[in-house]
Amino acid sequence: MAAAVKVLVVDDSLTMRALLSGALERIPGVVVVGSADGADDARAMRQQFHPDVMTLDVEMPGMSGIEYLAELMDERPMPVIMFSTRTEAGAAASIEALRLGAIDCFPKPKVAVAAEFDKILAKLGKRIKAAKGAVVKSGTMGKAVAAEPIDWNGRLLAIGGEAAATQTLFDLFGSFAKNCPPTIVVQHLGAGLAGTMIDQLAAEIAPRIVLAEDGMAIEQGTIYLAPPGDHHVVVDRWPEGRLRMLPRDPVAGERPSISILFAAVAKAAGAEAVGVLLGADGEDGDAGVRALQAGGGYCIAPAEPRTDGYVMTRRMASQAVPPDQLSRQIMRLCSK
Template sequence: MAATKVLVVDDSLTMRALISGALERIPNVEVVGLADGAEEARALVERLRPDVMTLDVEMPGISGLQYLAELMEVRPMPVIMFSTRTAAGAQDTVEALRLGAIECFPKPKVAVPAELEKIIAKLGRCIKAAKGATLRKAASPASHAILPQIEWNGRVLAIGGDAASTKTIFDLLGSFPANCPPTIVVQHLNEDVAAAMVGKLDMKVAARVVMAEDGMAIEQGSIYYAPPGEAHLVVDGSVPPRLRLLSRDPVAGARPSISVLFASLARSVGADTVGLRLNEGDDGTSGLDAMATSDGYCIKPNPAGGFELSKKTMTQAIIEPELARMVLKLCSR
């Protein structure tokens, strides 16, 4: 198998050496170039044709976010961002993910190899998974046409994703009307980034976006985000259904777990569910299977591109630009 070629972009000589040294220790990963900023990176991208780029958010001159936006417009490619751990850094992380970055890692506070040991395994998995990924241009957060209001049929929408799903989530929820179906989201993000994500979505989309709390009744026109940390988010069988936070062990390495949320909806709501899985990986598979068993609608990524809708023996391909329209159709009379 050919090695995954990586270009490292950071204005700090020390950080370039630190990141490239860590990457070179990952099997089948080759650092093909180092750039100190956007101008040098432009030339190296054309000459070296890397599979993946690591990019510093906070660079002088053309910032990492500015260059990422440019890159996704002219030559989309998998980009992994490095950012600070500050509140401003969390906001930058959300913007980077919205623009199309596949992951964003905290920049080490101290430029020593031991600091990168904490993330090296996950970084390696991200780089290898990113190779050959099909990417599309990012849209402006204000550019989505809001679809017409719906006559809700009672179905509940559950969405599962990871950091790389951020752009799709902005596109999808940005198209929802203010009276969208009750929507519950489990997205694998760290705590500060999740809070920033909820805040930005609530400002940008027509519906209300909140961090889920134990005992909340799910309502039309609201989007509930699972809080990261120590609990799984589930839906109980009360009338109306309510959100519950359960302190349980991680499932498929995740807490909160996509599968746990999906399975709880299969039990409590049954066929009146639409499960939308945006990411690949272990978390989400068993939950989507539970929804299928309860005759719910299941949507997952299609290896050929876009998504695949299934219910019982029926399957239908969905191109990504039509995803929001199809989801709202399933939740409308």
């Protein structure tokens, strides 16, 4: 029997700490080892209880959650799940937290009652269990430099990942050539975060990045980020394809679904399709990789460093690529 996931809850509100701790204790296989009211308390409890995962409030007096997260990721990285307010400032803080290396960011319930926590309990439990043992990178990486223009070979690029892939996506797109292959992205972001992520990326990267909409022409030099919500995103044909939104049920609890996107790209583009699957959580994406390969396409996944070399995070992918070579390999696959 697997050992329980040990969680440390950090929030300056006594009520929120009690409600969140109570909710987490109802998740099988999860145990709350402590609750801290700020960074100082959290440091001491981390030394005392050695938690596997931390939940952290973004908005705390004194040292904010973002500042403490940056300290954690710089000194002793560990899996962290953030909680933030449902505001424009909260969305910006959420993206910053994910970029620093947080596993996910959940909106705080509008009303501090147990029933509100119940609405996110299943997804929160899934994220916490997936976070245990996850490889967490430091958030203090240098700014990526855009690659030289490519001689595009006509391949269509699809990328899928969890919220924890935010840091990787900023690094990846920062090193993309301005005339990068047309790129469609499904990332499991919380509601209201996609627009903020696009705004932050647009200020830093060479290619154009937009929120995907039904009927959009798929063009070179553009990255399309699928909005979270009521639709899956697919491709109608290739070449000269357009994006289409499908109002179907969630797949593996996710909508839009990585697997739906990959399967659609495989059907439309066949051998001209390239997929990139980020992250080690296997519920959404694996079926899409199989569809890509069955259609003649190619899928790569980042490899995690180990003492004896690199290990692929998704074993069914065509190739494992060290993170610092990911952009270079994508451009190579999509160039003549």
